[in-house]
Structures are given as structure tokens and as C-alpha cells.
Amino acid sequence: MSPFATADGPTLSAGLLAARVVFGLLMAAHGTQKLFGWFGGYGLAGTGKFFEQLGFRPGRFFAATAATTETVSGLLVALGLLGPVGPALMLSVMIVALVSVHMRNGVFAAANGVEVPLLYAIGAVALGLTGHGLFSLDAALRIGDFWTPAWACAVLGVGAVGGIGNLLLRRPAPAAAPATAGD
Secondary structure: OOHHHHOOHHHHHHHHHHHHHHHHHHHHHHHHHHHHOHHHOOHHHHHHHHHHHHOOOOHHHHHHHHHHHHHHHHHHHHHOOOOOHHHHHHHHHHHHHHHHHHHHHOOOHHHOOOHHHHHHHHHHHHHHHHOOOOOOHHHHOOOHHHOOHHHHHHHHHHHHHHHHHHHHOOOOOOOOOOOOOOO
16 A cells, blocks of 8 residues: 555645645736736736637726736635635636637647646645645634535535636627628
């Protein structure tokens, strides 16, 4: 039997800490690219224009909402605060990114496919279901026990529904009518 199958609480928590910090800080940085233009991002003006092209109108509002959600979700995950709330927020924005930007491009990131947002989404679900571990603010504040498996599933479900709801608000531009011989 593998020694990892019976890893103790501190060892599992160290693994969760490593995953949380990497996933969380990268997602928060991704959000600040949209929000502030940091790390080579386009800021709200550029991201808002891109969101308009995707059918999210008004683009600046949807860009600000996505950027804030990414930043907050990443920080909550990295800190291990509020149980599945951060992962649920991350899941919601990744569902939107998967469907509105990446799905038409296949699987791999080299072609702007679903690879990266799918990894974030599944990582968020995994962290939301496993909890933040001993090395988290939830544990330090003694609020981690509140997040039962039922609550975690419910909160992640709300995140998924939020992402789908956001997609339903899209209003893609109508396709241009084909030119006819008389035009």
C-alpha cells in the first residue's frame, strides 16, 4: 500500500497549502490583470472592450465583475478563508471563460483551448470539497468545521449556477447578413 494513502493531517494540509497558494495567487494575479492592468494585463478599459466582443454588455461592468471575482476568489483560496466560497467564485468565472472564450479552440492551451480554465475549475472543485486544511485562516479562526460536505456541495453548486447564469446574460452581436448579388 502507498504511504500516501494514509498521510497524516499535517502532511495533507501541507499539500493543500501548496495547491491553495499557487492556485489562489495565480488566479488573483489574473484578476488584477483585468482590474488594474498589472502583470501585462489590459485593465478595465481593454478588458471591457473584449467582453463587449464576447457579447457581455456593458463590457466594462462585466469585466469589473469578472476581475473582482477572480481577485477575491484567488485571495480567499490562497488564505484558506471562508471554505468553499473562494473555490465557488473561481468555478463560476472559469465556467464563463470555458464556454465564452476557450471551448471553440479545442483542448490545449497552445491553441487557447480549455486546458487552463478547466484545470482552474477542477482545482477549485477539489479544494472546495476537501477543505483548506490545518494551515489556513479557517483553521486559525476555528470556522473550518462549519463547512460540512453538504455545505461545500451547495456552495459549489451556487457557483456553477452563477457561471451559467452569467452566460445566459450574454447578448452576442447578430451575425451579419450575407451579401447578395444585387448589393
